[in-house]
Amino acid sequence: MDTGESGRRLIDGRFELVAPLGSGGMGTVWRARDIALHREVALKEVRPPDPATAAAQPGLTDQLRERAVREARALARLAHPHVVTIHHIVEPAEGADGHPWIVMELVRGGSLHDRLASGPLPLAEVLRLGLDLLSALRAAHAEGILHRDVKPANVLLRPDGSAVLTDFGIAALHGSTGLTATGVLIGSPEYIAPERVRGEEGLAASDLWSLGMLLYVAAEGVHPLRRATSLATVVAVLDDPIPVPVRSGPLGSVLERLLVRDPAARPDGARLERLLRDASTALGAGPGAGSGAAPVAGPAVPAPYGQYGPPTLPAPPPFGPGPSPYAVTTAPLPLAPAPRRRPALIGAALAAVLAAGAVGLVQWLPDGTAGSRDDAKGGSITGPTATATATATATATATATATATTVAAAPSTGPKPNTPKAGAARGSLLTPENIRIALEAFKQQTGTTTFVDLKVYDGYVLASIPTGPGAETVDAWQYRDGAAKRTGPDGTVKDGEPLIDMAAVDWDALPGLLEQSKKDLGVPNPTSRYVIVEPWMMDQVPCMRPYLSDEYGRGGYVLAGIDGKVKKVVPS
Incomplete structure (x- = not known):
């Protein structure tokens, strides 16, 4: 092993490893010193998996190597101020053992994931963040690159507050060979677009959905679709209404237009930029400009070791897994059944959900408990959580009332x-x-x-x-x-999708179906329940699907005919 004058390990005879910044399923990220140019850099070491994992997944080692090289090449094509810069790639010699190293700029700031641990951002910062990341995505899309994993852990913040998009490790390059197995979900469940869950790829609009969800979390401080398990979250991405933003000000209408299940109905990159700039203008012109979110308890201090976070990692907050881009990987998930479109405009219908669900949203915060699906849970809550709950409920009720008034007054x-x-x-x-x-x-x-x-x-x-x-x-x-x-x-x-006469559904069978679902799913006391009637994706036959879950995240759904007879039980 080569070593430098300081006795530290040398990579490619040039990059001196100083200290690890974090690690995950694809290896370790190091702070390093480029002894040729006398500057600090970040080195991503793409280690092969452990022997047991490699044996269980033949070809995984080669796949990880190819993915690392592909990430480096994708990033190197994007000379953009809001995309992390790739300086160099060290590849093992042909036929030799070893693994690649990616040499990239060391961004001297924390990740957005770490920053959001302190609470939501002021609205002016959220809008700046959105414009920064949108410009990065538009540059990537212009080069035929889809990111496919836009989330807070993959966004770095420079000391001046500007955002940098990183970790294109699962990016899709136009014309490249896919590196993922058929039938698995690639991306983080909380931020993946619904059409990607359904297997539709190659859409720039999917990255924009992920950006919209990231901005929702940054402004609101909670993730509207995160559930107790990854599978439940995927089901929510496909099925559940998105609560109307209550603290997003002029950004709220942009989010409602962006977070629609039909990708063709979303604004494209150019239109989205105009909407974000209009929202920024409206925010600056309104009372209390720049204070669209409540103050947080002290800003996060940029990490002295760069963007990847310390090796000892805190528990994930409610807006997504992993405190750094490379600390946690997302396990592949089986594809969930695909529902049809959901309403493009949420409107005043969710006023009750916002008010009643405020307790559940607060309980998603990192206090050691799991949150419920949609409904507030009973019981006694005291201390800071009770105060936050009361505040959230009051805010949600007031905003929902204003929304309902606006809708009623509109022509x-x-x-x-x-x-x-x-x-x-x-x-x-x-x-x-x-x-x-x-x-x-x-x-x-x-x-x-x-x-x-x-x-x-x-x-x-x-x-x-x-x-x-x-x-x-x-x-x-x-x-x-x-x-x-x-x-x-x-x-x-x-x-090819049939319409359904809802009057012909055997609704008298529903009470028995709900009781049977509780037994089949092992959820005797559900805290959330709802029923979908639509054509089943596999055979286009009309069906009823009761969804149940309890406060521990247990549950799932039951597939039944419109006669109420159970065909399949799908626990989460």
Whole structure:
């Protein structure tokens, strides 16, 4: 082994290893000194896996080597101020043992993941962050490179606050051979775009979804779709409504336009840049400019060892796994079933979810407990958590009320919403009687009970309904508090997918199906439950899928026909 004058290990006769910065499944990142140019750099050592792992996955060692080289080449093509700079790559000789080393700039600041451990960012910083990262992604996309893993741990912050995108290790290069096995999920579950879960690749819009989710977390301080397990999170990415942002100010409308399940409906890079700049202008013109988020308890101090964090790592906060780009890897996950589109505009329908779910959101914070799915949990909460919960609930309620007022005041060319009637649904909507009341309310407004899909929660119902007989376009509707209301466009009807007459579903079988689901999934006391009715992705046959989970993250879903007969049980 070569050593320098200081006795430290030398790589390629030039790079003197000083200290490890962090490690993970793809190796170790070192702080090093380039003795030729007298500067500090970061070296990524791509170690082969341990013998047991290598034996269990033949070819993994070669795959990791090729991935490392591909990352270096991808990054080297991007001479951009918001993309980490690659200086050099050290490859082992042909046929020789060893592994590659990637030599890159040492960014003297912490990761965004570390920074968010102190709380959400001020809104002005979030908007600057969004513009920095968007410019990096647009440069990458122009070179035919998709990042596929945009998340806080892969964003470094320079001392001046500017952002640097790194870790293109699973980036997709146009025309390159894929390095991942068919049928596995690549990327972090919290930030992966829903179409990627469904197996659709090659879309720049997917990176923009991930960016939108990152900005949501940075502004709101919580991840809207993170659940207790990775599989539950993937299901949420596909299925669950995204709560309306409550502290994002003018960024909120941008997030609502960006975080839609249909990638074709998202703004492209150029349009998104204009929206972010307009939001920045609006923030600067409004009262309290630049203070879109509450102050945090002391800013994070940039790490003296660079971007990768210390070898001893804290527990992951609620916005995603891993405190540094290379400290934690994401295990491949099986693909989850693909639901149809979800409403593009959330609207006032989630006011109850924001208010009632504030306790659950606060309990996702790193206090040693797991959070629930959508509903607030009972029990006694005292101290700082109780204060935070009360504040979050008040904020959510006030914002949701303002949102509902805005929606009600806005002019509409569509049908007028119902007003609550004496016969409106009362209590949980997950009963045959109340579901039929909701369907009748939808029918009064649209003239039909034949929908693309239907989602029934305890507190509200969401439906995707064609805009007319034989129409290809679809609107999103909600039923809440006895009223049916259109909330916005919801894409188009996909070829080959049948519409479902929701009145023909055997709703009388639902109570028994829910009880059977509790037994089959081992969840006697679910804290979250909802039912989806839509064509099953594998055979396009209409189905009912109850989803249940408890406060420990146990649960899953049951696949049943619209007659209520169970076909398959899928625990998480």
